Amino acid sequence: MVNLPAGDNRITDQTRLIKVLEHQTDPLLIGMKQIVLLGLNHKTAPVSIRECLAFSKEESIEALKSLKTFSGLNEAALISTCNRIEVIMVTDNDSKALKTAKTYLSNSKKIPITQFEDSLYIFHGEHAVRHLFEVAASLDSMIVGEPQILGQIKDAYRRAISTKTSGVILNRLFHKTFFIAKKIRHETGIGDHAVSISYAAIELGKKIFGSLEGKNVLLVGAGEMAELAVEHLIRNRTDKIFVANRTFQRALKLAKSFKGQAVHFEEIPDYLQHADIIISSTGSSDFILFKDQVKNIMRQRKNRPLFFIDIAVPRDIDPNINRITNAYVYDIDDLKSVIEENIEDRNREATKAKRFIDEAVIRFQQWHESLDVVPTIKDLRKKMEYIAENEIKKTFKSLPNLSAKEYDAISRMTEAIMNKFLHDPTLYLKNEGYHGDKSIGLDLTRKLFNLDQE
Amino acid sequence: MEIINNFTIFFYLLSTAGYVGFLFFQKNALNKAGKYFLLAGFLCNTLAIIYGFVLSGQMPARDLRETLCIASWAVVCAFLLLQYKFQLKILGVYAAPLAAVIMIISYQLPVKPVSSPDLFKSFWLFLHIVFIFMGEAAFALACGVGFLYLLQERAIKSKRHGFFFKRLPSLDLLDTTGYICIISGFTLLTVGLIAGFVYAKSIWGKFWSADPKEIWSVITWLIYAILLHERLTVGWRGRRSAVMAIVGFMVVLFTFLGVNFLLKGHHGEFTRW
Numbered sequence: 001m002v003n004l005p006a007g008d009n010r011i012t013d014q015t016r017l018i019k020v021l022e023h024q025t026d027p028l029l030i031g032m033k034q035i036v037l038l039g040l041n042h043k044t045a046p047v048s049i050r051e052c053l054a055f056s057k058e059e060s061i062e063a064l065k066s067l068k069t070f071s072g073l074n075e076a077a078l079i080s081t082c083n084r085i086e087v088i089m090v091t092d093n094d095s096k097a098l099k100t101a102k103t104y105l106s107n108s109k110k111i112p113i114t115q116f117e118d119s120l121y122i123f124h125g126e127h128a129v130r131h132l133f134e135v136a137a138s139l140d141s142m143i144v145g146e147p148q149i150l151g152q153i154k155d156a157y158r159r160a161i162s163t164k165t166s167g168v169i170l171n172r173l174f175h176k177t178f179f180i181a182k183k184i185r186h187e188t189g190i191g192d193h194a195v196s197i198s199y200a201a202i203e204l205g206k207k208i209f210g211s212l213e214g215k216n217v218l219l220v221g222a223g224e225m226a227e228l229a230v231e232h233l234i235r236n237r238t239d240k241i242f243v244a245n246r247t248f249q250r251a252l253k254l255a256k257s258f259k260g261q262a263v264h265f266e267e268i269p270d271y272l273q274h275a276d277i278i279i280s281s282t283g284s285s286d287f288i289l290f291k292d293q294v295k296n297i298m299r300q301r302k303n304r305p306l307f308f309i310d311i312a313v314p315r316d317i318d319p320n321i322n323r324i325t326n327a328y329v330y331d332i333d334d335l336k337s338v339i340e341e342n343i344e345d346r347n348r349e350a351t352k353a354k355r356f357i358d359e360a361v362i363r364f365q366q367w368h369e370s371l372d373v374v375p376t377i378k379d380l381r382k383k384m385e386y387i388a389e390n391e392i393k394k395t396f397k398s399l400p401n402l403s404a405k406e407y408d409a410i411s412r413m414t415e416a417i418m419n420k421f422l423h424d425p426t427l428y429l430k431n432e433g434y435h436g437d438k439s440i441g442l443d444l445t446r447k448l449f450n451l452d453q454e
Numbered sequence: 455m456e457i458i459n460n461f462t463i464f465f466y467l468l469s470t471a472g473y474v475g476f477l478f479f480q481k482n483a484l485n486k487a488g489k490y491f492l493l494a495g496f497l498c499n500t501l502a503i504i505y506g507f508v509l510s511g512q513m514p515a516r517d518l519r520e521t522l523c524i525a526s527w528a529v530v531c532a533f534l535l536l537q538y539k540f541q542l543k544i545l546g547v548y549a550a551p552l553a554a555v556i557m558i559i560s561y562q563l564p565v566k567p568v569s570s571p572d573l574f575k576s577f578w579l580f581l582h583i584v585f586i587f588m589g590e591a592a593f594a595l596a597c598g599v600g601f602l603y604l605l606q607e608r609a610i611k612s613k614r615h616g617f618f619f620k621r622l623p624s625l626d627l628l629d630t631t632g633y634i635c636i637i638s639g640f641t642l643l644t645v646g647l648i649a650g651f652v653y654a655k656s657i658w659g660k661f662w663s664a665d666p667k668e669i670w671s672v673i674t675w676l677i678y679a680i681l682l683h684e685r686l687t688v689g690w691r692g693r694r695s696a697v698m699a700i701v702g703f704m705v706v707l708f709t710f711l712g713v714n715f716l717l718k719g720h721h722g723e724f725t726r727w
Contacts, residue, residue: 193620207610208626210626303690338615
């Protein structure tokens with residue numbers, strides 16, 4: 001990467017300029033706009049701090065608007081979820097931008113910087129890009145692979161757009177972020193397999209029944225987890241819902257909310273004939289269903305499979321029922337261990353995802369580095385030279401009888417045209433030919449002449 | 455002929471590699487590779503059989519070598535049909551190596567001139583052979599699906615969801631597929647047996663000659679008949695059905711090979727080498 005030393009406007013000859021600058025590869029001299037990210041998440045900060053710093057939608061729009069007013073801060077975006085706050089900035093003065101952001105957090109949320117400073121992480125350049133990619137791909141989430149985070153980042157980006165705090169660099173960064181996050185979701189198993197009890201039960205059900213469509217469900221007892229599972233089942237287009245409860249009144253109420261049918265507690269064994277999935281979570285201290293009862297029912301059911309999900313502690317369903325052919329019993333611990341296995345799987349997939357991210361980070365950095373004056377001028381010149389060279393070759397082929405003198409003249413003319421042509425754009429890119437954000441002009445040039453060859 | 459069979463084996467082996475790769479890495483490209491190699495092998499296999507047919511003007515099922523070629527053809531044919539109807543990709547890991555192994559065994563056997571010309575020129579015999587082999591291929595697949603069912607059932611019952619749980623389809627799909635295989639196998643076998651009896655009548659003048667092969671064929675038929683009957687009446691599904699499919703196929707194998715090696719009879723010719 002090359003950098004324009006201060007006051008190099010004296011150099012006007014491009015070729016010389018390029019030659020001079022080609023030797024300056026010291027990264028410390030980079031003066032182009034850097035991406036800086038500052039944030040905290042569930043790993044670095046306790047919920048007491050996170051809740052203090054959380055931004056609502058309106059607040060984050062407000063924040064972006066005021067951050068925009070600080071000089072040296074070119075672009076900014078703010079992600080705030082219950083597990084994290086991330087401020088992404090594009091600036092040519094890292095330390096100042098960071099200070100600005102910290103002060104803003106402190107002032108707007110009215111807590112002293114010292115209270116949250118230790119929980120903050122700060123990433124520069126490549127590391128910031130990588131962090132954002134990882135967050136979006138849900139590698140940094142509390143539950144790896146959870147899908148909400150991508151939507152939350154999309155919202156954050158939308159807000160940055162609406163407040164016009166997202167410019168060339170953040171636009172590209174976010175688009176690449178969405179792209180890589182989607183790619184990882186598609187091509188790795190990071191989002192596969194349930195990591196919540198109710199989803200795990202649904203997945204198991206699918207492994208037994210294939211499709212849950214048209215299956216009947218019997219809910220015994222009540223409880224948040226059980227009801228959640230029933231809701232998932234309904235979403236999978238199960239057919240009838242039977243609800244049994246010790247107090248029939250409660251059964252009626254629940255049945256109504258699920259558009260199901262209330263059943264007396266004593267009727268449960270009879271309804272095993274009709275139900276395919278039984279979810280049980282009563283407060284009973286003893287089993288409510290025994291092996292013999294189910295064994296008899298199986299004959300009447302013509303051995304159609306029965307799936308018992310026992311979320312109760314102490315258990316409701318006799319675990320021996322699992323020994324009956326075509327009957328499957330999963331209690332809460334079984335489901336938990338399924339989840340643990342799935343989480344391990346997701347973590348393994350996360351390593352695969354990191355490879356995708358490494359690749360994307362490199363590609364983004366290449367683009368970002370090229371979004372500087374000298375590389376752009378170089379690329380532009382290279383492209384012109386390439387075109388001129390090809391055209392000259394073609395011309396000479398069709399004019400085989402040229403004298404050496406004529407040959408020279410044409411070559412010189414081509415070069416002159418090229419230099420004249422490049423003169424103004426070069427000046428424009430290098431100089432104060434425009435004000436404000438240089439990256440806009442650079443980006444436009446790169447797009448106009450298709451320098452990134454996309 | 456020789457060269458075509460070599461190609462068949464080659465493609466079946468490649469297909470096996472594809473399907474095994476798919477089992478481990480779960481990449482769709484591998485499954486596709488397995489499928490296309492299997493198709494290529496199947497074409498070669500078909501060509502070889504047609505060639506044999508044209509060359510002798512008879513059904514090329516006169517010795518074990520030829521019979522095995524037809525057996526592997528039938529297995530692949532049944533698998534491809536099943537694949538077309540059900541998306542049971544994982545079964546390729548059973549069908550492709552099975553076909554490859556049958557072809558390799560056939561390849562090991564010496565080529566010998568066979569002489570039983572007139573016996574083989576009959577439409578009934580043709581029907582008999584084709585239907586019996588297709589039926590037995592369907593039973594072979596039912597057996598494979600049965601194995602998969604047992605694996606998956608074990609994973610779910612034991613609650614240790616390892617390698618197979620994620621890779622195998624639902625119990626319901628496995629059970630249904632096995633059932634379809636057995637129903638079609640049973641139908642084909644029935645037609646094949648009837649054709650065989652008619653052929654026997656035309657050659658030997660009687661439908662039934664209590665030949666060991668005939669007896670065992672009827673035993674096979676009865677086993678599957680019971681299996682189907684029990685499924686329809688009392689719901690023999692799932693594990694029991696899977697176990698029966700495996701046992702049934704063992705009997706099929708015995709009828710196909712064992713009877714010829716251990717017992718004597720007029721089918722001996724076709725499995726001699």
